[in-house]
Amino acid sequence: MALMPLTLSWLDIAVRLALATIAGALFGINRGESGKVAGLRTTLLVCIAACTAMLQVNALLAQAGKHSDSFAVLDLMRLPLGILSGVGFIGGGVILRKDGFVRGVTTAATLWIVTVVGLCFGGGQLALGMTTSVLGVVTLWFLKSVEERIPRHQTTFLTVEYDSDLLRDRLLEALRLAGCSAVAVSASVRTEPAGYEETLEVRWWGTRHIASQPRLLEIAIASGALTARYSNSR
Numbered sequence: 001m002a003l004m005p006l007t008l009s010w011l012d013i014a015v016r017l018a019l020a021t022i023a024g025a026l027f028g029i030n031r032g033e034s035g036k037v038a039g040l041r042t043t044l045l046v047c048i049a050a051c052t053a054m055l056q057v058n059a060l061l062a063q064a065g066k067h068s069d070s071f072a073v074l075d076l077m078r079l080p081l082g083i084l085s086g087v088g089f090i091g092g093g094v095i096l097r098k099d100g101f102v103r104g105v106t107t108a109a110t111l112w113i114v115t116v117v118g119l120c121f122g123g124g125q126l127a128l129g130m131t132t133s134v135l136g137v138v139t140l141w142f143l144k145s146v147e148e149r150i151p152r153h154q155t156t157f158l159t160v161e162y163d164s165d166l167l168r169d170r171l172l173e174a175l176r177l178a179g180c181s182a183v184a185v186s187a188s189v190r191t192e193p194a195g196y197e198e199t200l201e202v203r204w205w206g207t208r209h210i211a212s213q214p215r216l217l218e219i220a221i222a223s224g225a226l227t228a229r230y231s232n233s234r
Helices: 010-033 040-063 078-094 105-122 126-141 143-148 165-177 216-222
Strands: 096-098 101-103 152-162 181-190 195-206 227-230
Touching: 010 040, 010 105, 010 126, 040 078, 040 105, 078 105, 105 126, 126 143, 152 165, 152 216, 165 181, 165 195, 165 216, 216 227
Parallel strands: none
Antiparallel strands: 096 101, 152 195, 152 227, 181 195
């Protein structure tokens, strides 16, 4: 594996920045197509920043070390470590938790791998950076369809309005027959018009494909619910 040279030519710098830009763009396009907040520009900036940090380390290699009459040591690896720590804050900012659902974990992991790829390119580890980029792109683009076909416990929240306990019992029975389990997480009484509003946590076993998910709204309306709405399943 090639080591960082003590001096860099402008060609070396251009190649490393170009590869970092391409890798950041590939990851960013994937996140942008998924409608994520951290899209093309964010991943590009993170990857280029990480690459530039390692280029700076490379430029300072000749100044590393400690003089016999000095108490200070130039620890160059603190710079990329600081970059990784900073990306941790950015990754934490894209992770959201709302109504029991956690979103943005994959985007945070994407920012992390983009940072590592940028550090590899900036440090001159071109083969390692390209290999990591290929593995990351394959994971994001091609393994998503595989993940969606893996059966697992799915969860969603179904909010229904009804005007009698009989309709509620009918709904719970219909959900059971559809292979779902339902637990009430909140309930309230309406006065105008009289009735009830209840939010159910509905669980079932299946894949993420829409075709494999129970038709919860149709089941609720067919059971006599006045209105029904639900959040996206995790």
